Amino acid sequence: MNIKVVTSQEEIEQAFYVRTVVFVDEQNVPPEEELDAHDESSTHFVVYDDDKPIAASRLRFVDSYGKLERICVLKTYRGKAIGKQLIQAMEAVILEKGYHKAKLNGQTHAEKFYQRLGYKTISGEFMDAGIPHVTMVKEL
Secondary structure (H helix, E strand, O other), X not given: OEEEEOXXXXXXXXXXXXXXHHHHHHOOOOHHHHOOHHHHHOEEEEEEEOOEEEEXXXXXXXXXXXXXXXXXXXXXXXXXXXHHHHHHHHHHHHHHOOOOEEEEEEEHHHHHHHHHOOOEEOOOXXXXXXXXXXXXXXXX
């Protein structure tokens, strides 16, 4: 596995491919909600198995925290700690940029996964793109 911060148009297209497969195709999120205006100003990550993109995410800096977004792993690669490694890479970039708090809006089915990584739920359940979510934070 190789986790890369996106630096080329080809890599951003690979990130968008993984996000489209997971969110649009699997979870029926409308494409116009999945790919949005924040993509232009975000730091994107792609995880590769050899040269194949298998996971992706994006990171934005909002107020005093790094906001982890669009974290996804292709179905055949789930359960192999790839999501954990991807989040750790995102947290490392947050710290490199001088921030000490991470925040995310996680799908409720993944809440326990994020809790195992040290995230604490700070909101009630809410709907985003027709999917139940909660807001979670972590001090880094």
